Amino acid sequence: xxxxxxxxxxxxxxxxxxxxxxxxxxxxxxxxxxxxxxxxxxxxxxxxxxxxxxxxxxxxxxxxxxxxxxxxxxxxxxxxxxxxxxxxxxxxxxxxxxxxxxxxxxxxxxxxxxxxxxxxxxxxxxxxxxxxxxxxxxxxxxxxxxxxxxxxxxxxxxxxxxxxxxxxxxxxxxxxxxxxxxxxxxxxxxxxxxxxxxxxxxxxxxxxxxxxxxxxxxxxxxxxxxxxxxxxxxxxxxxxxxxxxxxxxxxxxxxxxxxxxxxxxxxxxxxxxxxxxxxxxxxxxxxxxxxxxxxxxxxxxxxxxxxxxxxxxxxxxxxxxxxxxxxxxxxxxxxxxxxxxxxxxxxxxxxxxxxxxxxxxxxxxxxxxxxxxxxxxxxxxxxxxxxxxxxxxxxxxxxxxxxxxxxxxxxxxxxxxxxxxxxxxxxx
Numbered sequence: 001x002x003x004x005x006x007x008x009x010x011x012x013x014x015x016x017x018x019x020x021x022x023x024x025x026x027x028x029x030x031x032x033x034x035x036x037x038x039x040x041x042x043x044x045x046x047x048x049x050x051x052x053x054x055x056x057x058x059x060x061x062x063x064x065x066x067x068x069x070x071x072x073x074x075x076x077x078x079x080x081x082x083x084x085x086x087x088x089x090x091x092x093x094x095x096x097x098x099x100x101x102x103x104x105x106x107x108x109x110x111x112x113x114x115x116x117x118x119x120x121x122x123x124x125x126x127x128x129x130x131x132x133x134x135x136x137x138x139x140x141x142x143x144x145x146x147x148x149x150x151x152x153x154x155x156x157x158x159x160x161x162x163x164x165x166x167x168x169x170x171x172x173x174x175x176x177x178x179x180x181x182x183x184x185x186x187x188x189x190x191x192x193x194x195x196x197x198x199x200x201x202x203x204x205x206x207x208x209x210x211x212x213x214x215x216x217x218x219x220x221x222x223x224x225x226x227x228x229x230x231x232x233x234x235x236x237x238x239x240x241x242x243x244x245x246x247x248x249x250x251x252x253x254x255x256x257x258x259x260x261x262x263x264x265x266x267x268x269x270x271x272x273x274x275x276x277x278x279x280x281x282x283x284x285x286x287x288x289x290x291x292x293x294x295x296x297x298x299x300x301x302x303x304x305x306x307x308x309x310x311x312x313x314x315x316x317x318x319x320x321x322x323x324x325x326x327x328x329x330x331x332x333x334x335x336x337x338x339x340x341x342x343x344x345x346x347x348x349x350x351x352x353x354x355x356x357x358x359x360x361x362x363x364x365x366x367x368x369x370x371x372x373x374x375x376x377x378x379x380x381x382x383x384x385x386x387x388x389x390x391x392x393x394x395x396x397x398x399x400x401x402x403x404x405x406x407x408x409x410x411x412x413x414x415x416x417x418x419x420x421x422x423x424x425x426x427x428x
Contacts, residue, residue, distance in 0.1 A: 030320060036342075055426045139304065139306065161376065244264070394420070
């Protein structure tokens with residue numbers, strides 16, 4: 001009898017223990033939405049399947065589509081209280097979703113769970129009170145590209161990390177060539193500084209100690225001094241003949257540029273654009289960080305996220321969502337599955353895993369250049385506010401006033417300030 005009681009007691013204990021395990025591994029279903037092409041869909045689904053193998057109690061339902069209509073559908077789902085637990089979101093949408101209480105504040109996760117993600121990626125998702133609302137996904141940055149083959153043919157020393165705008169000018173002078181002796185320039189030292197990318201506007205502002213906005217994002221800060229300094233620099237290059245004239249710049253259309261057509265030895269651009277340039281060139285293309293401003297010692301460089309991952313504020317499974325995102329965004333295993341489907345990973349650990357993986361040498365170099373840019377980053381992105389892209393596009397159009405010398409540079413800057421203020425006012 002005593003033996004039977006002992007056996008029954010052990011059985012009861014075993015059942016209770018098994019019940020605890022079953023309770024701890026309660027079945028959970030999460031929904032994850034994103035946009036993209038077929039290769040992104042396949043890679044993300046493969047990563048999800050691997051995560052579910054590692055965590056059998058979790059089911060993740062994939063909801064993916066193309067770009068068109070994606071955000072409209074997501075907004076409708078939120079309105080119906082039927083939005084996914086996890087969503088990929090455009091950078092410009094994060095502030096709006098946060099202001100409507102649709103997504104979780106992830107501030108407490110930034111320096112703990114997601115500490116491996118580069119610091120300068122986060123600030124574009126920070127509100128005026130200092131809270132963070134999106135997790136940066138993928139990375140890109142403003143940088144400079146140069147034609148290594150051309151440098152070798154011309155007998156020029158390649159630029160090195162730490163170079164300044166004075167170095168750029170000196171190199172551009174040496175690289176500007178009349179190859180056939182007809183008195184006309186065949187190769188310019190660098191592309192025109194009057195046609196940077198929209199993302200360069202932020203870098204330009206910070207490089208000379210300013211910012212794009214002032215008074216808590218209520219006013220543009222285009223007349224703060226940085227933009228005038230940069231435009232004077234662009235004019236110096238153009239007047240010296242080391243960059244093409246406006247007439248020589250506008251002849252290129254689509255993906256063509258003076259750089260990838262062999263007419264410029266260097267060009268400013270986004271790091272992500274180097275693959276396209278290389279695909280259009282036989283010469284070897286190399287990336288280097290944005291030059292330093294001697295006046296401030298700053299590059300103004302920051303890493304820019306390509307998208308954001310946000311968490312539904314109404315999710316019933318916060319801990320499981322965070323656990324999955326921790327694996328997806330920081331684990332080397334996930335990086336080897338998703339590779340570059342959302343750009344170069346935000347996580348340094350994932351980037352290091354890719355360097356050691358079976359990828360092309362150009363892709364390996366892009367990861368290395370991203371790490372180098374992260375090391376030189378001395379700025380952080382600002383909150384992306386409504387109307388920003390329209391504002392930046394308009395400002396670049398106004399650059400032409402100075403490029404064609406229709407207006408003086410001070411007058412151009414004042415016009416830019418007025419246009420920026422008018423555009424932002426419409427979005428308030």
